[in-house]
Amino acid sequence: MRFFLLPALLVILILPSLGQFLDPAAAPAAPVTVYDSVVRIEVSTQTLDYRTPWNSGRFSGGIGTGFLIGQNRFLTNAHVVSDARRVLITKRGSSQKHPARVIHIAHDCDLALLEVEQFAPFSQLPHLEFGGMPKLESEVSAIGYPVGGDRLSVTRGVVSRIDFRPYSHSRADSHLVIQIDAAINPGNSGGPVVQDGKVMGVAFQGLTQADNTGYIIPMPVVSRFLKDVEDGEYDHYVDIGVSTFPLFNPAMRKAYQLEADGKGVLVTRVVPESQCDGVLERGDILLSIDGHGIDSAGNINVSGEFLDMNEVVERKFAGDEVAFTFLRTGKKKDAKVTLKAFEASRIYAMKYGVTPRFSVYSGLVFQPLDFNLFATYKFKNRNLRKLYEEYIAEGVFEKRKDIVVLTRVESDQLTSHMSGFTGMVVEKVNDVEIVSLKQLHDILHQKNAPEFLKIEFDGGSRPLVIPSVDAAKAHPRIMAQVGISREAQLD
Amino acid sequence: MKLHFLPAFALTFLTVLSIPLSAAIEDSVLRVNSTLQSYSPSQPWEKTSPQKLRGLGALLSGNRVLTTAQMVADQIYLELESADSTQSVPAKVIAVDYDANLALLAPIGESGFLSKMVPAEVSPPSKPGDSVDIVQLEDNGSSQTTSGSIRSLELLSTFVSGRYFLCYEVKASMQTEGNSFTLPAYRDGKFCGLLTSYSSKDQICDILSSDIISAFLKDAEDGEYQGFPSMGVGFTTTEDPNFRKWLQIPADQGGLYINRVLPTSSANAAGMTKGDVLLSIGGHPIDRKGYFQHPDYGPLYWTHLVKGSRKVGENVEVEVLREGKIKNLDLLLRKSGERLLASHLYGQAPPFLIKGGLVFQELSLPYLKAFGKDWATRAPMNLLEILSNPEDFEEGRRRVVVLTRVIPTQATIGYERMSNQVVESVNGQPVRGLPELEKALAQTPENGLHKIETDDIPYQIYLDQILTESVDQQFKTSGLPLLSRSYSVE
Numbered sequence: 001m002r003f004f005l006l007p008a009l010l011v012i013l014i015l016p017s018l019g020q021f022l023d024p025a026a027a028p029a030a031p032v033t034v035y036d037s038v039v040r041i042e043v044s045t046q047t048l049d050y051r052t053p054w055n056s057g058r059f060s061g062g063i064g065t066g067f068l069i070g071q072n073r074f075l076t077n078a079h080v081v082s083d084a085r086r087v088l089i090t091k092r093g094s095s096q097k098h099p100a101r102v103i104h105i106a107h108d109c110d111l112a113l114l115e116v117e118q119f120a121p122f123s124q125l126p127h128l129e130f131g132g133m134p135k136l137e138s139e140v141s142a143i144g145y146p147v148g149g150d151r152l153s154v155t156r157g158v159v160s161r162i163d164f165r166p167y168s169h170s171r172a173d174s175h176l177v178i179q180i181d182a183a184i185n186p187g188n189s190g191g192p193v194v195q196d197g198k199v200m201g202v203a204f205q206g207l208t209q210a211d212n213t214g215y216i217i218p219m220p221v222v223s224r225f226l227k228d229v230e231d232g233e234y235d236h237y238v239d240i241g242v243s244t245f246p247l248f249n250p251a252m253r254k255a256y257q258l259e260a261d262g263k264g265v266l267v268t269r270v271v272p273e274s275q276c277d278g279v280l281e282r283g284d285i286l287l288s289i290d291g292h293g294i295d296s297a298g299n300i301n302v303s304g305e306f307l308d309m310n311e312v313v314e315r316k317f318a319g320d321e322v323a324f325t326f327l328r329t330g331k332k333k334d335a336k337v338t339l340k341a342f343e344a345s346r347i348y349a350m351k352y353g354v355t356p357r358f359s360v361y362s363g364l365v366f367q368p369l370d371f372n373l374f375a376t377y378k379f380k381n382r383n384l385r386k387l388y389e390e391y392i393a394e395g396v397f398e399k400r401k402d403i404v405v406l407t408r409v410e411s412d413q414l415t416s417h418m419s420g421f422t423g424m425v426v427e428k429v430n431d432v433e434i435v436s437l438k439q440l441h442d443i444l445h446q447k448n449a450p451e452f453l454k455i456e457f458d459g460g461s462r463p464l465v466i467p468s469v470d471a472a473k474a475h476p477r478i479m480a481q482v483g484i485s486r487e488a489q490l491d
Numbered sequence: 492m493k494l495h496f497l498p499a500f501a502l503t504f505l506t507v508l509s510i511p512l513s514a515a516i517e518d519s520v521l522r523v524n525s526t527l528q529s530y531s532p533s534q535p536w537e538k539t540s541p542q543k544l545r546g547l548g549a550l551l552s553g554n555r556v557l558t559t560a561q562m563v564a565d566q567i568y569l570e571l572e573s574a575d576s577t578q579s580v581p582a583k584v585i586a587v588d589y590d591a592n593l594a595l596l597a598p599i600g601e602s603g604f605l606s607k608m609v610p611a612e613v614s615p616p617s618k619p620g621d622s623v624d625i626v627q628l629e630d631n632g633s634s635q636t637t638s639g640s641i642r643s644l645e646l647l648s649t650f651v652s653g654r655y656f657l658c659y660e661v662k663a664s665m666q667t668e669g670n671s672f673t674l675p676a677y678r679d680g681k682f683c684g685l686l687t688s689y690s691s692k693d694q695i696c697d698i699l700s701s702d703i704i705s706a707f708l709k710d711a712e713d714g715e716y717q718g719f720p721s722m723g724v725g726f727t728t729t730e731d732p733n734f735r736k737w738l739q740i741p742a743d744q745g746g747l748y749i750n751r752v753l754p755t756s757s758a759n760a761a762g763m764t765k766g767d768v769l770l771s772i773g774g775h776p777i778d779r780k781g782y783f784q785h786p787d788y789g790p791l792y793w794t795h796l797v798k799g800s801r802k803v804g805e806n807v808e809v810e811v812l813r814e815g816k817i818k819n820l821d822l823l824l825r826k827s828g829e830r831l832l833a834s835h836l837y838g839q840a841p842p843f844l845i846k847g848g849l850v851f852q853e854l855s856l857p858y859l860k861a862f863g864k865d866w867a868t869r870a871p872m873n874l875l876e877i878l879s880n881p882e883d884f885e886e887g888r889r890r891v892v893v894l895t896r897v898i899p900t901q902a903t904i905g906y907e908r909m910s911n912q913v914v915e916s917v918n919g920q921p922v923r924g925l926p927e928l929e930k931a932l933a934q935t936p937e938n939g940l941h942k943i944e945t946d947d948i949p950y951q952i953y954l955d956q957i958l959t960e961s962v963d964q965q966f967k968t969s970g971l972p973l974l975s976r977s978y979s980v981e
Contacts, residue, residue, distance in 0.1 A: 248905030249953070250904070269948060380868060382872070382878075416731075454737070459879055465736075467737075470733070
């Protein structure tokens, strides 16, 4: 049985510590009930393989931790229950496994809510109460079911840093984290971290190259998730889609006719079609966000807290508004923007529980580029890497919904000289620019095909051509030879 | 010594003999000692540590010594030394071709010990099966000769990557003596080539052929070396039967698919276009993999028909297939035009400019390669893009100027993290190359601020002119020997 652990820089884990509860001078009997509300989660997973997307993938599983926060509501990490086929919850001091299911899962902040089919056995347990942000140097305890034994484990640590850090589950998101100096181990993932009997956060990842460093998802992130799902749906984080550059340089400030007061940050890029597109533009100087003055490095001060201006947006929800004041060619302006999640940017996020899209024709396998595909094939082609890098920043997505890649060429007499095309991006098929997998699929399967099927690649040294008649004949033959059970998954 | 790996196949016969040197050969072999020092790719105002190289050369008529370009690339001192190492004279480079890996040297001043030597004659072309003698010198000055036979002729790149020239593949069992780098080879007592690498595992030597050497020497005769011609096309093979059908290439024809024609090339001038199929050059049909049948040497790669067998200024008949029809083109051969990215920087000091702490350089292949073993994926994406698709950047540019790094100074506060950004314009003037950049920055800008526009965030930055000048003054007094190295343009 595998215990959940993140493979990248950060390792997912749960860390329990009950120092405060066990303070003999306080209430020696209290902690027992808190422990009882921390449950063991056993998960069986099925992870689809992007190399052979028509196959069933790999079956595996693992152990994580969760805790009761309300009437049949268990909080855990998203990575504990990602790609889950079966979820079982076990109470402390019991061996009975209770079938459970995922109600909400938020991959961008690594949190998930579960419920059990029969709540009765859990109904007497206390719902863990939430606290606020712990102070630096204060002691917290992580509770969970990490490796090294079957029973509940408690670890104690000191809050050593509160920072904005990457969340390794999605590979694409950064939020607030609390770092503690206790080893959080695989299996700790999803467990509560408590102080004075209150939950201060959820243990979720560690560092592979440092001992005794654990990371916790703090309450602001947890509360945001719980509030977001109140309407029955998770809407993701929102982003303003603006890149900035610090205005430290006096010459730079002079060029923009700014005083040497350390205020204002330069807008360098506005993502096309983002909420700020058409509102802000390159060369604007952002002065304030929701009334908080922005300094020349893009930081703000909110009631004594020194934050990146993006943290204002971080705490908001889809549909909320954000207000800016900015300078454009020396004139002060105001703007209000309604926030919404930006779907296209998820190309850089690891996807879970999603069937990979593909289309196979005549031994040629086409797949849309995303993080999972990139991680699978580790593409070297420069044109592909550039399109991937610029997908959002340069607005590639406006034209191309999908960057379609020829990922494989299955062996056959017809395709024997075509393997050199793998890893390249399809630019045109029969002179039509390819903007989505569905469109490519339809062109490949169209009736009244021209004499030759001609596929051109971004930066390709020549087009790939196949007589259409031969391609149509080879299609079923190659599917059968290679054992491809389905010819496409288009959505 | 570089190892060259070759496919193994059975040899019908092989001669590996050590024979005493004939007097004529011994008398034309001498030592070439060089001290090489190249510029640092990231700090072009500095040189890297010097490196000493010892090799051999062959004395030819007119007191000229032939050796490989490798021996003299980035040389700061050259000397010719007698076989027994007792006498030496300083030397200079008369002509050098880095692509072909050949250099012609001459003594500076007195010819010294050279006058006692006997110059070698250059051998006529050799064929497969011919026997050659490879000469090495021992420390005591005695020479050792290894005989081998030419197994085949092939186009090999022996120094600058991607530049292929005719070489002999010689099977010989050699003991490598110390200081053996660049070894002269003889056939029937005449100088026939320079050995550039030897694989002791396969017992195969690569020897630059006398065909290429003769062409090089002839070109250098008038003191103005021109170089080898080039057609200036990008191409790919036509082995895929589906592709051939589409191109309407008859079954009995070979052909190469032309996918790029350089704007300043001979091919472009003769009207060759992308999509043409190159069928033959000078009456030699080219097969679908790019080989032609040489009457004496057997199959050779097609570029030999241009680079190895013709001169700049010569005309050649080229046959192409265009939309199923054969067309004959008359090509006037030119030297390959200057590329947007220099493929090497041998023999030149790389231009650069430091302004207020901003470091500007011209993009070159050696700059990209300095990103290490995995440079092709590790170098910055925007710069690799230029290598992949130079045609997208050629307009309005002779060279690509890059803001390679920022030295923290008073003038560059806030810019410290910028690196490897392509410079588009300075003070409103497009940057065609480093001299233009230098000129634009020498002008007094509007409101005292230099404006520099680049391809990445923040897209434009400013330098205070007065502050920049004082920073540059400080640099001069605090250890930066040089703040710019440029060149003139017409």
